[in-house]
Amino acid sequence: MEQEVYKGTTTIGIVCSDGIVLASERRATMGHLIASREAKKVYQISSNAGLTLAGTVGDAQQIVRAMTVESKLYEMRRKEPVTIKGLATMLSNMLNSNRYYPFGVQLLIGGVDKKGASLYSLDALGGIIEESRAVSTGSGSPIAYGVLEDHYKENMTVDEGAQLAIRALHNAMKRDSASGDAISVVKITDGKFIRMEDEDVLEYRKSLN
Numbered sequence: 001m002e003q004e005v006y007k008g009t010t011t012i013g014i015v016c017s018d019g020i021v022l023a024s025e026r027r028a029t030m031g032h033l034i035a036s037r038e039a040k041k042v043y044q045i046s047s048n049a050g051l052t053l054a055g056t057v058g059d060a061q062q063i064v065r066a067m068t069v070e071s072k073l074y075e076m077r078r079k080e081p082v083t084i085k086g087l088a089t090m091l092s093n094m095l096n097s098n099r100y101y102p103f104g105v106q107l108l109i110g111g112v113d114k115k116g117a118s119l120y121s122l123d124a125l126g127g128i129i130e131e132s133r134a135v136s137t138g139s140g141s142p143i144a145y146g147v148l149e150d151h152y153k154e155n156m157t158v159d160e161g162a163q164l165a166i167r168a169l170h171n172a173m174k175r176d177s178a179s180g181d182a183i184s185v186v187k188i189t190d191g192k193f194i195r196m197e198d199e200d201v202l203e204y205r206k207s208l209n
Contacts, residue, residue, distance in 0.1 A: 049111030
């Protein structure tokens with residue numbers, strides 16, 4: 001089956017005092033064509049962690065499936081969730097093992113474990129960076145970074161982080177043609193993986209216009 005080659009996006013990860021926020025818009029493009037207005041780019045891969053993807057959809061979906069299976073196997077064997085650092089290392093090894101035929105992706109993985117909230121960014125070759133504040137990937141990230149750098153503050157709650165992520169995506173979508181349509185936001189706290197309702201996201205976006 002031919003691999004999907006939808007591309008273009010903006011994704012965001014924010015470290016908060018009580019958890020992690022992961023967010024993205026939902027547009028997928030093929031060149032100048034808007035291929036989808038409902039592309040899913042924020043996934044739950046374990047009971048305590050999520051993953052955002054930017055890049056080729058087929059490659060990213062394969063990674064999500066593999067990571068979800070591996071995390072479930074770990075939980076079954078160890079009777080506890082894998083740590084966020086463990087998930088990031090697992091993902092880095094997967095990407096590095098394909099370095100000669102690399103996946104066309106940029107990834108953010110974050111969540112909360114017994115050590116607290118953690119967020120990592122990974123490139124297509126498995127390079128891994130632990131993020132301590134806020135990070136963005138994809139074609140709209142230069143615009144998103146301007147908002148994140150201006151409005152991020154230490155000890156933000158996940159509710160405040162969600163509002164900042166929406167603000168950054170809202171502005172990126174104004175200037176980056178490959179980013180657009182609706183916004184997905186996930187708040188991960190100790191024991192909870194909460195996907196914001198579209199109506200709540202839209203209500204906050206209205207206040208930004």
